[in-house]
Every structure is written in C-alpha cells, then in structure tokens.
Amino acid sequence: MSSENIPEIAVSSLSLSSAATIVDAALVLGRRSNFKPLTVAVLDAGGHLVAFKREDASGILRPQIAVGKAWGALGMRLGGRVLAQRAEAHPGFYNALNAVSEGRMVPVPGGVLVRGTDNAVIGAVGISGDIPDNDERCAIAGIEQAGLIADAG
Amino acid sequence: MSSENIPEIAVSSLSLSSAATIVDAALVLGRRSNFKPLTVAVLDAGGHLVAFKREDASGILRPQIAVGKAWGALGMRLGGRVLAQRAEAHPGFYNALNAVSEGRMVPVPGGVLVRGTDNAVIGAVGISGDIPDNDERCAIAGIEQAGLIADAG
C-alpha cells in the first residue's frame, strides 16, 4: 500500500518553548494578583511533563495536584471545570476513575486543555496553590500568552 | 486416574476472531450513530486483553476505563448496569473493590459479559467514550454480531 493511501493526521504539538512561556506567564499573573504560592505543570498530549515550576513555600503535594489536574483533563478530554461538576454528580464513577488512573487525576478547576491553532488537543496545564478559580485564571492567561487556545471545560 | 474419570468442564472460549468481530461491529454502530470517539476492549474469561481499538481523539484514560468496565464485569460476574446500581447503593463496599482490585474495575454501564452458546461466561466487553447507555448499546451490538450472548446485567 503506498503512503498516499494512508490517512495521516497532521497536528500541531506542544514545544518546550511554548510550555515555558505558559509557565512563566501564569506565574507573572499569580504574583501581580498576589495569589498564594503556585505550582504550575504543563504536560504534552500524552500526559508527560514538559515544563514545571513550584514557587517557594508551596506544599510538597502541590506537584502531584498540579500534574493531576492537567492529567485528568487529558484523561477525559475535558477541562477541570467540567470534570469537577461531573465528579460531584457521579461520585462513584469518579472514585473508580481515581483508582483506575492510579491516583493520576484531580478533577478540579485549574486543569485546562491546551489546543493548537488547528484546535487539536496538544497538552494541558495544571495549577495548584490558590483557590481553584484563581489557579484556572493563571492557566488560561499562560496559554493565551503562548498564542494557543485554552479550553477550561 | 484415567482421564475418563476426571470431571472436565467443557466450555466454549472467546477466539480472537470473535473478539475482533465484536470490536469492529461496535465501532460501526458508533460511527453510524455519530457517537463521540470510542475505545473498545474485549477481554477473555481470565480478564486478559484479546482485542482493542481506540478511535482518534479519545482521551488517554479511555483505555483503562474501557478495560476496567470489562474487568469489573468479570470480577463480579455481573454486567456494568447492575454493578452501577450496586455501587450507588453500597459506596463503601465499592470503594473497597476499587482498592482491592488495584484500580482494575469501573462499575458503569458499558461493561457487558459475553456468554457462549452454552451460556458460559467466556469474556467481557468494555466501551468508553460516549454516555454509558450508548457505550453499552455498541457493546451489545458487537457481541450479537459475533453470534454470542450479551449479558449487560
């Protein structure tokens, strides 16, 4: 079979350059807003860490929470805001998801899908430290600063 | 002891050929019904994967959810529809099952037992991606296409 016959899906993907921009822009907003110390994680579409910063005096579980917000969004292809509503409506199912994901997902606002300019999901951002709404605002600001599309659910 | 004296249990078993038919027929219905991207897993009676397909743009936790629906059905010998009712009625017990199964079960519709023509359980199908009722419809359609008996619980 020749390669012309094969449907390949061309998608943009998340570069380190974009991920680093997201992290730094999110933290700029956090400091300017006087939010509590934030931890910011950016994952690629496969759920693997690309860039990460944890501000001084941020608790030692914050890395797992920030990564878990991003990972959960990728796991279900839904932003943390929708995941949180569904987890509240279907606690049994979300308990099962906690287990089946081996503790990798945190269904709370602050997990935001990153879409490329072609709208494909190319990664996710998770932020933890202040209240979920503020975490989410920083994630969205970071993604937009990188010229990408934020999908908070 | 001669082999005539040994009680043998004659059961049908799930062939790759049947499992592949189930996967493809389930996906045909999903596409024809314009359901969201689906992930389909078929396990044998021992809970081990036989055939699997994940449609493009299906989240990265979908494999574990689809496998977990099928595994949970085999774990309790009950279809996902009954498991879901019991999980709602007995959340403490089902939280314990999440743990004791090491995160292998997802008690939700879309997990369907496969019975052979002699009614013995020979495997299970798990589908995840659309709402549970639609996932389950595709699982049943796939099993019936393979000439086997679907037991959704």
Place this chain on the structure above:
Amino acid sequence: MSSENIPEIAVSSLSLSSAATIVDAALVLGRRSNFKPLTVAVLDAGGHLVAFKREDASGILRPQIAVGKAWGALGMRLGGRVLAQRAEAHPGFYNALNAVSEGRMVPVPGGVLVRGTDNAVIGAVGISGDIPDNDERCAIAGIEQAGLIADAG
C-alpha cells in the same frame, strides 16, 4: 504575543486506521510464516494503546510484554534491538529503568518505533510470542504495510 511568533511543531500522528493496518499485516506475516501465536500492540507517541490483538493460545503475560516492548522503545526513543544491547552492557542501569518505569519497559527486539513520513516518532509497535527476531520482522512488516517508517534500533 501573536501566534505567528510561537514555534509550533507540526507532526503527523498515528491514526487508528494506520494502527489497525499494522496489527493485521503483522499477523498475516506471522500466520504465513507459521510463527507461534503472537500478541501485537500499537501505542501512540504518548505510550497509550491504540490497537491490539492477541492470537488464540498466547500466554496471559503476552499483553504486558508486547506493550512493554513498545513502551520501552518510546521511553528511550530507541528500538528494542538497541535497548537489548544496552541492557546487556549496563544491567544495573536497566534494572533501575525497570523500577523507575514501574515495570513498563521490556528492552528486547520486537519493540519498533513508528516514524511518520516527516520522520517524527508517532508511536511504537510491540510484538511477543515467537523468538524476538521473528517478532521484530512482523512489526516491521506491519509498519511498512501502513506506509510508515519502521525504526527497530
């Protein structure tokens, strides 16, 4: 910052259509060659399962081995043939990799990277069942049948 300023990486990605072609073509070669029952797993670039078939009478650890061959190749961006040589030369390091990957990697021939027509890694194939050289031949045949580039290391 406008999106023109952002380096996006456009890569091809592995569709279910291509993955299914790989699985079926690998099994055609296995049957034609009279190899032992094979288990074939195709993962996307993030290490998540896309398509899978296990032939009748293939052992119950075969799924983990096939997935582990593919996952290990993605983990190090090296085909299983190179991984196997390195594991033999550096047993301590590869014992650590077994642990750090939580048992997800199997550094043996039969794990083959899949590259798109732009040469980017878009996934990996793992096959287990016959001797590693034969497993690998089937993986390469499957990838080439799909019009993609096999990188066995």
Place this chain on the structure above:
Amino acid sequence: MSSENIPEIAVSSLSLSSAATIVDAALVLGRRSNFKPLTVAVLDAGGHLVAFKREDASGILRPQIAVGKAWGALGMRLGGRVLAQRAEAHPGFYNALNAVSEGRMVPVPGGVLVRGTDNAVIGAVGISGDIPDNDERCAIAGIEQAGLIADAG
C-alpha cells in the same frame, strides 16, 4: 522550654529562582554542545520537584530518569557518580534500593547534589538524554551558574 534553648539548624534552602537558573543554564550548555535533547529536573532537599524542562523529542521515560537521578542522590546523600560505582559493586543491594524506593532512584552520573554556600545539601539536579558524562557536565554548569556548589559524588 523557651525557643532560645531549642537547637535550630539554620540552612540555606533552594529557591525557585535558583532552580530556574540551574535548568536554563544546563540547557544552554546542552544546546551549545549539540548534545541530544535533554530533560532537566531540580528537586529540593525533601526530594520534591521545584523546576523542570524537557526538550522536544526527548523520550517519555526521561522525566522519571531525570527525577530518579536527583532523587537517588538525595536518597543516599551521594552524587550519581559514586552511586553508579556502588551499584556496580553491590548489585543485590541496589536492586533492593530500586524496590524499597518504589522505583524512585536511578544510580547513574547526571544526578548531582546541590550544596548551599554553608555546604548543606539543599537539593539535587538530575539530567537525562545524552551520555551520563555529558548529562553531568550540564548539571554542574547549571549549579555553578546559580552560585551554588555542585557535588557529583
């Protein structure tokens, strides 16, 4: 007991500012030296991630390897170079350490302790991607750029 009587240990600690400098300086050397794509992790003295970057086309196991090099150094308070020698001399013990650490340690050069100006251990850097000697050179360069003391073992 008044607080004057309590022995306090005054130590410097690793700020995000220093950790970010380490990551970026390590990657500058890697790019200038044309090394393979690198993954860089900086942990605090408690073994928790502070800053992290993974260059494009770095394998999906690289995060765990980079973190594991740094974590292993903190685990034994020994740089990766010494850990590697000991792991080779005492494979049984180091296999046990792989298990007892739950897969958190990778005893290989490229894991480097970070000491403050008072010589106290305040964190560790782990780098993975090129050969271990080159990984380690980048870690040392990063630490020195931050005005801290590198202890490679």
